[in-house]
Amino acid sequence: MSKNSEPIKGKAFVLGKNIDTDQIIPAAHLVYSLEDPEERKLYGKYALSGVPASESGLPQGNTRLTKDGETQSEFSIIVASDNFGCGSSREHAPACLEIAGIKAIISPSYARIFYRNSVDGGFLIPFESLEDLSKDIHTGDELEIDQVHHTLKNHTQNKEYKIKPLGSVADIVHAGGIFEYARQNGMVPAR
Amino acid sequence: MGMTLTEKILAKHSGKDRVSPGDNVWVDVDVLMTHDVCGPPAIGIFHKQFGEDAKVWDKNKLVIIPDHYIFTADKYANRNVDVLRAFAAEQDLPYFYDVGTDSYKGVCHVALPEEGFTRPGEVLFGTDSHTCTAGAFGQFATGIGNTDAAFIMGTGKLWVKVPETMRFVFEGTSLPPYLMAKDIILQIIGDIGVDGATYRTMEFTGPGIKALTMEDRMTLTNMAIEAGGKNGVVEPDEITEAYVKSRTDKPFEKVYSDPDAKYHSEHFYNFEDMVPMVAKPHSPDNKATAEELEGEYLDRAYIGSCTGGKLSDFRAAAEIIRGNKVKLDTYIVPATTEIARALETETMFGIPLIEIFREAGCKIGNASCAACLGGPSDTFGRLNNEEVCISSTNRNYPGRMGSKQSQVYLASPYTVAASAVTGVITDPRVFIQQTVI
Numbered sequence: 001m002s003k004n005s006e007p008i009k010g011k012a013f014v015l016g017k018n019i020d021t022d023q024i025i026p027a028a029h030l031v032y033s034l035e036d037p038e039e040r041k042l043y044g045k046y047a048l049s050g051v052p053a054s055e056s057g058l059p060q061g062n063t064r065l066t067k068d069g070e071t072q073s074e075f076s077i078i079v080a081s082d083n084f085g086c087g088s089s090r091e092h093a094p095a096c097l098e099i100a101g102i103k104a105i106i107s108p109s110y111a112r113i114f115y116r117n118s119v120d121g122g123f124l125i126p127f128e129s130l131e132d133l134s135k136d137i138h139t140g141d142e143l144e145i146d147q148v149h150h151t152l153k154n155h156t157q158n159k160e161y162k163i164k165p166l167g168s169v170a171d172i173v174h175a176g177g178i179f180e181y182a183r184q185n186g187m188v189p190a191r
Numbered sequence: 192m193g194m195t196l197t198e199k200i201l202a203k204h205s206g207k208d209r210v211s212p213g214d215n216v217w218v219d220v221d222v223l224m225t226h227d228v229c230g231p232p233a234i235g236i237f238h239k240q241f242g243e244d245a246k247v248w249d250k251n252k253l254v255i256i257p258d259h260y261i262f263t264a265d266k267y268a269n270r271n272v273d274v275l276r277a278f279a280a281e282q283d284l285p286y287f288y289d290v291g292t293d294s295y296k297g298v299c300h301v302a303l304p305e306e307g308f309t310r311p312g313e314v315l316f317g318t319d320s321h322t323c324t325a326g327a328f329g330q331f332a333t334g335i336g337n338t339d340a341a342f343i344m345g346t347g348k349l350w351v352k353v354p355e356t357m358r359f360v361f362e363g364t365s366l367p368p369y370l371m372a373k374d375i376i377l378q379i380i381g382d383i384g385v386d387g388a389t390y391r392t393m394e395f396t397g398p399g400i401k402a403l404t405m406e407d408r409m410t411l412t413n414m415a416i417e418a419g420g421k422n423g424v425v426e427p428d429e430i431t432e433a434y435v436k437s438r439t440d441k442p443f444e445k446v447y448s449d450p451d452a453k454y455h456s457e458h459f460y461n462f463e464d465m466v467p468m469v470a471k472p473h474s475p476d477n478k479a480t481a482e483e484l485e486g487e488y489l490d491r492a493y494i495g496s497c498t499g500g501k502l503s504d505f506r507a508a509a510e511i512i513r514g515n516k517v518k519l520d521t522y523i524v525p526a527t528t529e530i531a532r533a534l535e536t537e538t539m540f541g542i543p544l545i546e547i548f549r550e551a552g553c554k555i556g557n558a559s560c561a562a563c564l565g566g567p568s569d570t571f572g573r574l575n576n577e578e579v580c581i582s583s584t585n586r587n588y589p590g591r592m593g594s595k596q597s598q599v600y601l602a603s604p605y606t607v608a609a610s611a612v613t614g615v616i617t618d619p620r621v622f623i624q625q626t627v628i
Contacts, residue, residue, distance in 0.1 A: 018385055018386075018474060018588070020586075020588040020591075022564070022565070022586075022588050022589070022590050022591050023588060023589060023590065023595075026565065026590055026595075027228075027564040027565045027566055027591075028565055028566060028567055028568060028593075030228050030259075031228075031260065031265055031267035031268045031270075031271060031567070032267055033231070033232075033235075033267075034232045034235065034337075035232070035235045035239075050589065050590045050595055051589075052589050052595055082386060083385060083386040083389070083419065086385055086386065086419060086588075087320065087586060087588060088319070088320045088334075088564070088586075089229070089317075089318060089319055089320040089322075089334035089335060089336055090228065090229065090336070091229065091232065091318075091336030091337040091338060092232070109386060109389065111386070111389065111419055112389060112390050112419065112421055113320060113334055113335065113336065113416075116335070116336065116339070117335075117336035117337075117338065117339070120336065120338045120339050120342075121336060121337070121338040122338075168215055168352070177338065178338060178339065178342055178350075179240050179338070179342065182342070182346075187217075187346065187348075188240070188241075188342075188345065188346065
């Protein structure tokens with residue numbers, strides 16, 4: 001995750017609303033180790049594999065986040081409609097997206113456990129947009145998130161949007177997660 | 192101005208006189224629960240962050256209940272239970288309910304109250320979104336991820352943003368004979384949407400609450416997460432107290448909302464006006480009445496899970512299934528081993544419940560989460576193809592019970608049982624009225 005305020009650049013992968021954690025990482029795949037360096041790559045392979053084909057990579061659909069046989073995605077930023085990450089508390093959801101290469105998500109709203117896991121685990125940054133951009137932005141568009149001026153630039157379409165500042169979780173995001181934040185504040189002993 | 196029950200619990204556990212919605216506070220944790228899916232990664236993070244020789248903050252406050260992928264040949268799933276077993280031994284944990292032993296329980300959210308861990312006024316976190324179930328006991332309970340769980344294991348604390356509270360007021364002195372708590376919560380989720388309570392508390396109150404048993408209340412709070420809620424909560428009363436005292440000797444302090452507490456919103460429901468409800472594929476808020484869907488095609492019926500696999504759920508199903516043969520593949524999965532034993536001993540017209548289900552042609556599974564969340568491909572009852580299932584579980588997004596080509600209707604055990612008997616979606620009032628006559 002980008003722990004500083006540098007711009008986040010990359011290709012968009014666009015999804016609809018209520019993308020729940022079973023679509024992000026189907027339950028059958030929750031068995032792999034997140035620690036083993038080889039086994040954890042399977043999470044990249046299966047990230048977003050539960051999304052129905054027609055809804056995966058909008059507007060056309062039928063696009064997988066990671067190509068068959070690969071564990072890394074060519075896409076870096078997810079753009080989704082409302083209530084991204086609803087459903088279960090599985091931290092494997094933000095983890096699998098990070099393992100696939102996702103750096104940030106842009107959505108008007110998130111389910112709270114997914115949002116919290118993304119921030120506390122330091123996996124990726126869940127940015128809130130002012131409006132639903134999932135119809136405007138197309139999968140494959142080149143995006144750039146400016147964390148200083150709170151804007152999202154779509155270089156492919158030559159458009160710019162405002163996004164919300166991170167608010168009360170900014171300190172944890174910029175620390176890189178809850179443990180780093182707690183160490184900086186003396187709540188957990190330094191290593 | 193007063194505080195809500197949730198605000199009071201969070202204030203007390205963060206050492207403050209009062210808190211307000213939006214405040215970020217660090218709370219002391221009374222109970223941390225984890226299971227076989229999220230326990231192993233949480234344990235990995237705990238050791239990485241606090242050291243290989245680190246000990247948990249309080250071994251009497253950590254509860255480990257394997258329940259998700261238990262009866263499977265999946266080597267990774269079985270390896271994960273081994274990870275829990277090794278950690279429980281290393282940390283000398285008194286509350287580990289190991290697979291294959293007499294202490295094995297099954298579904299964590301039903302096992303927690305059975306084992307006395309759901310005490311009014313306390314703070315409980317669990318690595319599972321349905322941890323909100325425990326709010327039925329007047330406890331602050333919510334789901335968290337692996338990192339947060341590892342943080343609690345090492346420190347006994349966690350930060351919480353104080354939620355606003357939505358108040359759901361129930362009018363009525365008893366549930367109509369055809370209505371179950373599942374119908375009430377499906378109606379509410381259908382009304383406010385799957386993000387209708389995001390970041391908020393859902394407090395269930397009003398005179399109607401007295402008509403609800405602990406198991407009914409657990410069904411309501413269990414599905415608070417299906418509306419995006421942070422927690423669901425019911426004020427404790429004599430029903431709560433009787434249940435908790437029958438399960439634990441530990442003291443607890445009952446907490447109530449102040450009369451002048453400030454709420455985000457108030458929503459009124461009268462039991463008498465409510466009817467059997469169904470959530471259609473593929474969202475828990477895709478509501479319809481059972482009557483509107485009468486005759487819709489089904490392949491399978493499933494009764495189980497933390498929300499729909501309690502003893503009262505099986506009693507309800509047995510009322511309708513008794514004396515009939517099921518026309519669908521019908522799966523019965525008790526949430527816990529205690530409930531499984533009760534199915535053998537509880538009778539209806541002299542016949543054990545388990546016999547009623549067997550004679551009707553139902554398939555009986557072992558206590559666990561089973562197919563509620565799909566799981567490994569050999570999971571009991573899993574939807575592996577394009578099956579259309581009516582289920583007493585709590586979630587029906589694409590692929591929730593297995594294949595993303597499958598479809599899941601959510602409904603009360605009455606409605607699931609009635610549909611199992613006829614083979615199509617059926618309003619249970621048809622059967623309930625026959626029973627009365």
